[in-house]
Amino acid sequence: MISIVKRILKISGKYKKNVILGLIFSGLKSFFASLMLLAVLLIMINLEQLNMTIIMQATAIVVVSIFGRFIFQYLCDRKLSASGYEIFKDKRIEIGEKLKKAPMGYFSEKNLGTIQAVLTTTISDLEGMAMLAMNFIVGGFFHAFSMTTMLLIFCFPVGMVSLIAIIFGMGVLKLIAKKTEKYSPIMQDSQEMLVTDAIEYIRGISVLRSFEKGTDGKNKVEKAFMSKCKVDIEVTEGSAYLMKLYEMIFKVASCVLVFVAIILYMKSLIPLSYTLMFIVSAFLIFMELELVNDGAFLSRMLATQLNRLDYVSDIPSLDEGGKEIDLNSYDIELKDVCFGYGEREILKNINLQIKSNSSLAIVGASGSGKTTLCNIIARFWDVNKGEVFIGGHNVKDFTSESLLQNISMVFQKVYLFNDTIENNVKFGNPNATHDEVVEACKKACCHDFITSLSDGYGTVVGEGGSTLSGGEKQRISIARAILKDAPIIILDEATSSVDPENEHMLISAINELTRNKTLISIAHRLSTVRGADQIIVIDKGEIVQQGNHKELISQDGVYKHFIEIRKQSIGWKI
Numbered sequence: 001m002i003s004i005v006k007r008i009l010k011i012s013g014k015y016k017k018n019v020i021l022g023l024i025f026s027g028l029k030s031f032f033a034s035l036m037l038l039a040v041l042l043i044m045i046n047l048e049q050l051n052m053t054i055i056m057q058a059t060a061i062v063v064v065s066i067f068g069r070f071i072f073q074y075l076c077d078r079k080l081s082a083s084g085y086e087i088f089k090d091k092r093i094e095i096g097e098k099l100k101k102a103p104m105g106y107f108s109e110k111n112l113g114t115i116q117a118v119l120t121t122t123i124s125d126l127e128g129m130a131m132l133a134m135n136f137i138v139g140g141f142f143h144a145f146s147m148t149t150m151l152l153i154f155c156f157p158v159g160m161v162s163l164i165a166i167i168f169g170m171g172v173l174k175l176i177a178k179k180t181e182k183y184s185p186i187m188q189d190s191q192e193m194l195v196t197d198a199i200e201y202i203r204g205i206s207v208l209r210s211f212e213k214g215t216d217g218k219n220k221v222e223k224a225f226m227s228k229c230k231v232d233i234e235v236t237e238g239s240a241y242l243m244k245l246y247e248m249i250f251k252v253a254s255c256v257l258v259f260v261a262i263i264l265y266m267k268s269l270i271p272l273s274y275t276l277m278f279i280v281s282a283f284l285i286f287m288e289l290e291l292v293n294d295g296a297f298l299s300r301m302l303a304t305q306l307n308r309l310d311y312v313s314d315i316p317s318l319d320e321g322g323k324e325i326d327l328n329s330y331d332i333e334l335k336d337v338c339f340g341y342g343e344r345e346i347l348k349n350i351n352l353q354i355k356s357n358s359s360l361a362i363v364g365a366s367g368s369g370k371t372t373l374c375n376i377i378a379r380f381w382d383v384n385k386g387e388v389f390i391g392g393h394n395v396k397d398f399t400s401e402s403l404l405q406n407i408s409m410v411f412q413k414v415y416l417f418n419d420t421i422e423n424n425v426k427f428g429n430p431n432a433t434h435d436e437v438v439e440a441c442k443k444a445c446c447h448d449f450i451t452s453l454s455d456g457y458g459t460v461v462g463e464g465g466s467t468l469s470g471g472e473k474q475r476i477s478i479a480r481a482i483l484k485d486a487p488i489i490i491l492d493e494a495t496s497s498v499d500p501e502n503e504h505m506l507i508s509a510i511n512e513l514t515r516n517k518t519l520i521s522i523a524h525r526l527s528t529v530r531g532a533d534q535i536i537v538i539d540k541g542e543i544v545q546q547g548n549h550k551e552l553i554s555q556d557g558v559y560k561h562f563i564e565i566r567k568q569s570i571g572w573k574i
């Protein structure tokens with residue numbers, strides 16, 4: 001319980017002072033609430049000679065208690081809730097920044113589920129619950145301790161009953177915390193599985209429907225729902241008896257307190273007024289402590305969410321030790337590069353030099369490692385062995401941002417954000433003016449189709465660009481790269497056959513993009529391969545042939561074989 005308060009304070013960063021202030025206000029609120037006991041005492045002690053002065057004094061204490069409680073509750077809420085929103089806003093930004101610098105290997109299916117869960121449910125839950133739980137915990141204990149102190153001053157045995165009950169209560173809360181620790185990973189896993197399966201279902205819904213298996217994916221999601229429900233019930237049942245035990249301690253303590261007060265009165269050890277006061281206080285003292293039970297329930301959920309937040313906050317960064325490097329040359333060199341996804345080796349001893357402003361075409365069978373090689377150059381992944389240099393600097397010496405500002409990547413699979421076309425293009429250069437956006441779009445042959453849309457450049461494309469055709473999306477992504485104007489272009493040529501008009505526009509857009517740049521292309525069109533300064537043929541992760549078209553076509557090898565086969569296929573044009 002207290003550990004939850006400590007953990008929340010730890011992640012509070014620059015808002016820690018405000019959170020502590022909020023907790024002090026919470027304590028003061030409880031102190032003012034406990035002043036009620038003094039008013040009760042004053043009336044009880046003077047029950048037999050009650051006069052206007054005593055009534056006024058008691059009323060004044062009640063008024064101070066109510067107003068004090070009200071004011072400090074207000075201040076506490078303001079400080080704590082505002083801090084809660086600020087802390088978790090910063091956390092979201094911090095995680096977003098870290099994701100930008102994480103190696104691609106981090107984004108495995110499992111991690112995607114966790115990241116989604118953290119950025120949506122985890123942080124929202126923490127925003128809503130973290131401060132509330134701390135308020136319950138700190139306020140509840142402060143209230144009980146200040147009332148207990150008063151009781152100890154008035155009558156030591158009665159105060160001791162209260163103190164022992166609080167100590168027992170804290171013991172049970174510790175047990176609840178232990179249970180939480182045990183259940184936390186199970187809850188976390190079931191939640192992540194649910195998010196991952198639900199996302200997969202939504203993403204793959206068109207495939208599921210086209211294969212008339214709309215319910216198959218749903219069954220998987222339903223199973224994840226069932227499993228989450230089962231885990232939740234198990235967790236609730238597992239600690240429900242402890243929660244009840246916690247409540248029971250204070251109910252029993254209230255009865256014992258009344259009993260002790262009556263015994264002491266019967267033995268003439270305390271006056272009737274004290275006895276009455278203790279009977280009244282027996283029901284007031286633990287009132288707020290019972291709220292701590294809600295705090296315990298909340299902190300059980302918080303512990304799970306904080307663990308998940310810790311997991312995502314520990315995202316590895318490619319930027320460690322990286323510097324902002326300005327390049328004079330854009331020569332690229334790979335020296336003895338080996339790489340594998342996990343244990344599986346994909347690239348083997350790659351040695352390659354690409355001169356500034358020259359073009360390299362990569363050809364090879366599907367799965368041979370062409371995309372992987374491009375990803376290594378952009379340092380989406382770190383090599384297992386060997387080194388990658390750009391402009392004479394090892395890519396590991398750059399910060400991600402300073403490395404990637406030199407590279408534009410145009411993928412086959414284009415992703416557009418759910419935003420206006422203008423903002424999607426501007427993504428390549430956020431400071432670009434509208435005129436610069438239009439110019440880039442003209443070069444990328446997409447200006448005409450954009451202006452034919454009802455909202456022109458202000459047209460909002462659906463998530464992933466779902467409202468545009470494949471060719472339109474591709475040309476917008478090229479306009480984005482033209483606007484970025486990076487000196488190195490990595491291009492994955494479209495394999496899908498496009499209609500002649502679209503293909504013509506696409507080629508023209510690519511020519512505009514790649515003029516006077518260092519170009520690395522995963523080439524599918526024969527004209528691209530033929531025109532390249534250098535061609536490499538990759539087979540099972542190794543460079544098996546290297547040279548220009550003239551040199552390679554004269555050799556009996558994979559390249560010649562490829563060309564012959566490809567010449568016959570539709571996608572290749574001479």
Ligand SMILES: Nc1ncnc2c1ncn2[C@@H]1O[C@H](COP(=O)(O)OP(=O)(O)OP(=O)(O)O)[C@@H](O)[C@H]1O
Pocket residue numbers: 341346364365366367368369370371372373
């Ligand atoms: N993120 C990944 N995790 C694990 N294995 C991967 C990952 N990406 C690719 N692979 C595997 O690495 C191998 C090389 O893939 P890569 O995408 O580089 O091939 P490619 O030559 O570009 O293929 P294609 O022409 O079909 O796009 C493939 O066997 C692929 O299954």
